[in-house]
Amino acid sequence: MAPEVLAVLDWVCNQFAPFPGARSRLVTEPAKSVFKGIIGGFGKIKDAPAFIAFIGDMDDSFVQEEVGYTGEGIVLEATALGLNTCWVAGFFRPEIVASLIEVSKKEQVLAITPVGYARECKSWEEKLMTGFGRSHNRLALSKLARGLPTEQWPDWVNVSLEAARRAPSAVNRQPWSFEVQDDGITVLVRTRVPEFNVSKRLDCGIAMLHMEVAAADCGCKGEWEFLPSPQVAKFKIRS
Numbered sequence: 001m002a003p004e005v006l007a008v009l010d011w012v013c014n015q016f017a018p019f020p021g022a023r024s025r026l027v028t029e030p031a032k033s034v035f036k037g038i039i040g041g042f043g044k045i046k047d048a049p050a051f052i053a054f055i056g057d058m059d060d061s062f063v064q065e066e067v068g069y070t071g072e073g074i075v076l077e078a079t080a081l082g083l084n085t086c087w088v089a090g091f092f093r094p095e096i097v098a099s100l101i102e103v104s105k106k107e108q109v110l111a112i113t114p115v116g117y118a119r120e121c122k123s124w125e126e127k128l129m130t131g132f133g134r135s136h137n138r139l140a141l142s143k144l145a146r147g148l149p150t151e152q153w154p155d156w157v158n159v160s161l162e163a164a165r166r167a168p169s170a171v172n173r174q175p176w177s178f179e180v181q182d183d184g185i186t187v188l189v190r191t192r193v194p195e196f197n198v199s200k201r202l203d204c205g206i207a208m209l210h211m212e213v214a215a216a217d218c219g220c221k222g223e224w225e226f227l228p229s230p231q232v233a234k235f236k237i238r239s
């Protein structure tokens with residue numbers, strides 16, 4: 001990977017830290033020993049030249065959604081730089097990551113992503129592991145959204161919910177639902193979806209980032225208010 005690409009990515013990791021409870025660090029060591037065995041979403045992760053650690057302050061009440069939101073901002077920037085990534089929250093060795101970066105007592109590495117250039121052609125083994133694409137399907141908005149009737153949604157709501165719906169999540173469980181109100185959208189956890197040792201609120205933080213970026217693209221700015229479970233946060237548009 002070109003040093004100038006790494007330098008930009010490092011800058012992005014240091015700059016994009018919108019919440020006190022989440023930060024990211026680029027580690028330019030081959031990520032081999034960090035990944036545990038075989039992992040599923042993209043097949044195997046091999047030979048990644050670097051990885052990014054997503055670190056949470058466990059004393060922060062909203063740490064999971066903050067890490068999801070922050071990490072996805074960085075993942076999208078890496079993608080814009082032409083890099084490939086894959087969120088990994090289950091199958092990695094946090095103790096090895098913690099030996100490569102400074103992590104304080106109250107912090108925890110909640111997830112990582114390898115960064116590099118993915119092989120174009122998937123092997124049969126990889127196709128089998130991803131269920132021939134099933135792990136990439138997404139639920140329809142009609143199953144996820146409630147509140148204001150669809151016919152009354154302004155354009156920004158359509159675009160933002162479509163972007164949120166397409167967000168990645170652990171084992172593709174899509175643990176979110178959305179309540180559309182006159183002044184914004186509330187993200188909620190769908191309680192029947194399994195936890196699998198990775199917080200569903202972290203996934204919801206990823207969807208929040210997608211929602212806000214899409215809204216901004218429609219010229220619509222707003223603020224997040226974090227909310228208690230099973231709600232996650234409300235995106236309140238600025239009037």
Ligand SMILES: Cc1cc2nc3c(=O)[nH]c(=O)nc-3n(C[C@H](O)[C@H](O)[C@H](O)COP(=O)(O)O)c2cc1C
Nearest residue numbers: 039040041087088089090091136168169170171172
């Ligand atoms: C928080 C989080 C954790 C994930 N953990 C893993 C993992 O441990 N191993 C893996 O192969 N994929 C992991 N993934 C990738 C998901 O399996 C993948 O995003 C999902 O199946 C949807 O696929 P797509 O994003 O390619 O459409 C994770 C994704 C997220 C958002």
